[in-house]
Amino acid sequence: MDKKEIEARLKELRQEIDRVDRTILDCLKRRYSIVKEVGHLKRKLGVEVLDLNRERAVIKKILEENQGIFPENSLKAIFLEIVHTCRTAQELQKVAYLGPEATFSHMAALKFFGQAANFLPQESVLDVFEETESGRTKFGVVPVENSIEGTVSATLDAFSDYKLKVCGEVFIPVSHDLLNQTGRKEDIKKVISHPHALAQCRKWLRKNLPSVPVEEVSSTAFAARWAAVDPSVAAIASSLAARTYHLQAVATSIEDFHGNVTRFWVIGKESPGPTGKDKTSLFFSISDRPGALFEVLSSFAKRQINLSKIESRPAKNEPWHYFFFLDCDGHIKDQKVKECVEEISKICVRIEWLGSYPAGEEN
């Protein structure tokens, strides 16, 4: 091929790309209006408009049909965004999260719901529960545990006061940056952040800023917002917070342990149906006698139900009494989980089903 021929072929291919793009756009518009019609019909039937299981099935099918030809992670991201956006043709979901803007909870909410939702930042975990229970938002996103720091007790404790269910799970890798207005270490007179973030960067701070005082604030994003107006302060926060509040990085990835992940729960009024890869969360208390906890646990063991977490929390109304929070594989509608919960209900003084939901993906 000579230069002229190459240029002609290039032109031809670009025209072909333009035609393909137009087809993609036509398909997107068609999909959007079909989803809108589905929404009308579902409303007429009186069924829930959002159907997370159907969305999962749609994406799974696309990935299967692709047979690895189009880069898989990108295809998934594209279709997640398409589905999330089409959903807005039915109704814009209101989602409360632990704010302000750019917290890791915000990242988790974006990962679960996509860009096309109405995200409403809240000042505390309790506010997220409050907004969701009152129906002012349809869903809430709250942190539940961190792979290094452990449980977020405010979240677990809130379940005893609010009648909400877990309806989804999201994992977000946590990496912290040290941010201020200039990016210069010499300007830092105080380091502020959420207690978990400070704890996760303890060694780095001791080594690199030994004489600088630290102060706990309500969230990493709040810290970043503060640093944006106070030049003497540096915040430990995410790269999303750096972008949102126009801050410079003094140092990046300052966490003491890499591979740090936070698990979030999406809370709402109802848990979704089984998908085949679900988790169930329970909260229970038992009588103070030998073997009571063993009996509960053996009920799971004899049915080969895998436990992914068990944690005790003090029962607030009685000293030295405890509640247990337990996560196991499977859905409450799966026969063996159902039987197990029925059996342990006879042993427990109190038992609450917190929800069954599709297991989140850890990458």
Ligand SMILES: C=C(O[C@@H]1C=C(C(=O)O)C=C[C@H]1O)C(=O)O
């Ligand atoms: C179109 C539907 O409604 C919503 C949108 C979906 C989509 O865009 O594919 C899937 C499930 C629902 O959350 C449906 O229920 O099929």
